[in-house]
Amino acid sequence: MTTLSAAEIRGRRQWPLPKLADPTAPLLEVRDLKTHFRLERGWVRAVDGVSFSLADGEALGLAGESGCGKTTTALSLVRLLPSNGRIRGGSVELFGIDLVPKSERAMLRYRWREISIVFQGAMNALNPVTRVADQIAEPIRQRLGQSDKTSKRRAAELLDLVGIPRKRLGAYPHELSGGMRQRAMIAMALACDPAIVIGDEPTTALDVMVQAQILLLLEQLRRDLGLSLILITHDLSVIAETCDRVLVMYAGRVAEEGPVDRVFREPRHPYTQKLLGAFPNIHADRRTLEVIPGQPPDLVDPPVGCRFAARCPFVMPVCTEVDPPEVRLEDGVRVACHLFPPSGDAA
Amino acid sequence: MTAPTLPGPAALSLQPVSRQRFGFLRELLRRPSGLFGVIILAIFTLLALVPDLLVGPLQTAVTATGPRLGPPSIEFPLGTDELGRSILNLTVHATRISMVIGLLATFITVAIGAVLGIVSGYVGGRFDALLMRIADFFLVLPTFVLAIILTAIIRDAIGTGSREIGGIRLSLLVIVVVIGITSWSSAARIIRSQTLSLKERAFVDRARVIGASSSHIMRRHILPNVVNLIVANAVLTFAGAILTETTLSFVGLGDPFQPSWGQLLEAARSTGAPGLGAWWYFVPAGASVVLVVFAFTLLGNALDDILNPKLAGRR
């Protein structure tokens, strides 16, 4: 895959980059992100030192069991956290601008215009008492300062783009099917022509046929608009079909990360292997996470060493003593497991 | 994820209720609102239990010794009423009457609500639909006016006179019953919806499969699981019952021979205490009502939070 610089992105964007943007920096660079939640009994280390990058036009899949921190990671990018959530370390650089130290007010500038989110539209992510078209037009008017007329027109175009018939323009969310609502949600995410679109389980809760249609639409939009995509899902087959790279998380940390075909063909981390059910050919059949015996550790007081150790079939004495370092292997796969020591010799 | 452990036969009668029955007390006392509620409850319970020890027997027009409508003094810390009786004496004795009426009315309200709620939810079908229609009807109705009329009619019809049952005058017992039959509907609705969700749970199915009768299931399986809800609801109902009794007494349905807080307030108003500036006549009884209702509302909300974790976080 080719990596476009921010300068090249500028040519395609309808809206100018933020003033402080570094034209040579990568699109998104997350380093050692730590997002914790305050509870009465202490801080829950939901995301505890996660690093990754996203190149322009790339699609990255975030995978892992529920509660592993994948959604928190994505929402931390625009700091859309519950009131007890806090980013307690690391950096999130968009065009070289670190978003972590930004004030809440300054953060508004980056939400939706630079990073938008496709929530589960089939559920309750659309305001039930407002017309869908108005909800799509809202950020165009509010955030881009467009006139009422222009934003309505653009909303109509966007609905066209995601395949919602013109005559449904005045519809309320409850008048649309689950698939239609998800399409509308996607149209809404595209409203400000953002640099990055995050899909938070965009196909969950839809039936299989509709899921396929939505995935097809996302593929199409990616191709046509050159979207940069972060896709959160527990459905590995969705990542296999849609993404370039995959990041597997376990208990708030990166277990394994790399190109989809490498990771799915030859999973290195025992957790990834478990996730994939030890079947190398993921493209052949659709599967969701199979149940792995045992439970993820308590993230208020995580154990020393590898967090997967308690459930790992290959556990060694070192695993419960030392945190496994993240190692970049020759084929571009990054893995954090003592089976792959930093020397580079894969066991 | 662990595989669910299958319950043995003993678990069939024991149910998931066993979640630390008494742990919640500590939990309750840890919250400021819960602690406040418990303290107020303790104080007023003490007043209600031994009024004679604290302030002597209830004063009457005959035994009154003070000046008419005298302001607070050393001899009469809360002043006197228009007959020269000590307001402190009257208010402490009224505590007993108000609390007892509140308690009995709560018991009737919650008992009706629980029975109708459980049966309606469990039996379902037309019976349920009809009962809930009636509950809705009562919810919309100006129940207070209904209560006024019912109290008056029942008293006229049975001729209460000066009869007593268990030391409580019949006229006050009529109020108790009337509060019960006009305020059961919200308790019934809440308990019904909990019953509906319990009905779908596995342990009820198991009981049904092994041939338990409906009444057995309702008593032994549903009831223990809605007890928490009933307790929290009862505490809130008590607050409401005190308010209703106070208001009914205020419009003239109290009993001067067994004065409640509401009866004292009515006496204060008809004497013209507010117009005469005699604040001491109604402030003690009024403050008692507000304090008790406030404390019980806080307590009920705290209990609701603790006993029904589903609702936690909403407040």
Added chain:
Amino acid sequence: MSLRYLARRLMTAAITVFLIVVLNFVLFRMMPGSPERILLGRTPNVSGEVIQATRERWGLDKPLFPDQFVAYLASTVQGDLGFSFGGGSRGRPVTDVLLQRLGPTLLLFGLGEVLAIILGLALGAYSGWRRGGILDHVGNGLSLVLYSTPYFLLGMGLLIVFATGLGWFPTFGISTVGQSYAGPLDQLGDMAWHLALPLATVALGLVGQYSILMRSSIVETLSEDYVTTARAKGLTEGRVLRSHALPNALLPTVTLIAINLGYVVAGAITVEVVFNWPGLGTLTVNALSSRDYPVLQGVFLLLSVGVVLANLIADLMYGFLDPRVRT
């Protein structure tokens, strides 16, 4: 709004009113003791003629059903609710007595409700939005105290402070006794002066409940997914609240306020007693003390129908506010 929704609501309201009429009938005929005695209450010195007239009028010597019931239904529909037996209004048609008292009550409670709804919703929305803030704690505590205070007690408190103590407002009535007015404006001013305290009492009494309702509704709404969506859009907090949280939070509040009305209005009639306001509340208490059952029956019917109507209006408003019930 769909015709079916409208029809269903109208139907429910009609059935409720019918049930109220039936309840009224049952209350006074099926109680133990002779119906004459209950219908005439404990009114002293009732002449034999009056008893005879009552008996004939309601057909008390005929069977309960259908004769008595049909007679009762027919006269109720025609607005004939019988005659008052009470002190001041003895012998006058109940309907006349009620209508005469309706105006002052509507004025007091109409204004009080409007004030309380505006203040309560604003206060509740703000404290729910700033959950955990100082105003939330203070407002929440104050709301609960107001909720715990019987309306009449609040009235007595305001009366002793602002009328007896400070002398800013009159202590009773709707107008100054024996006053001659320079003009209609003068008269209106006098009425407003008399209205101030009872109005403040009603509004304060209700504000706590409405604020509690709105607060919990806003708190619940703020945790909805669509509010997260609105925040993700980079909208300011104010706009998230105004265009996403509030319109949704209002929905359950409208219904709850309407349902509460039956409880609230009836309890709040006691305010009239404190201030001697010549409305349905004082009428009720006077009728009660003279056991003027026809009037009590009439008040119950009137208030019930009023509450049912208010609920109907709330339902229609709901249909207007929420597109989901329109179709």
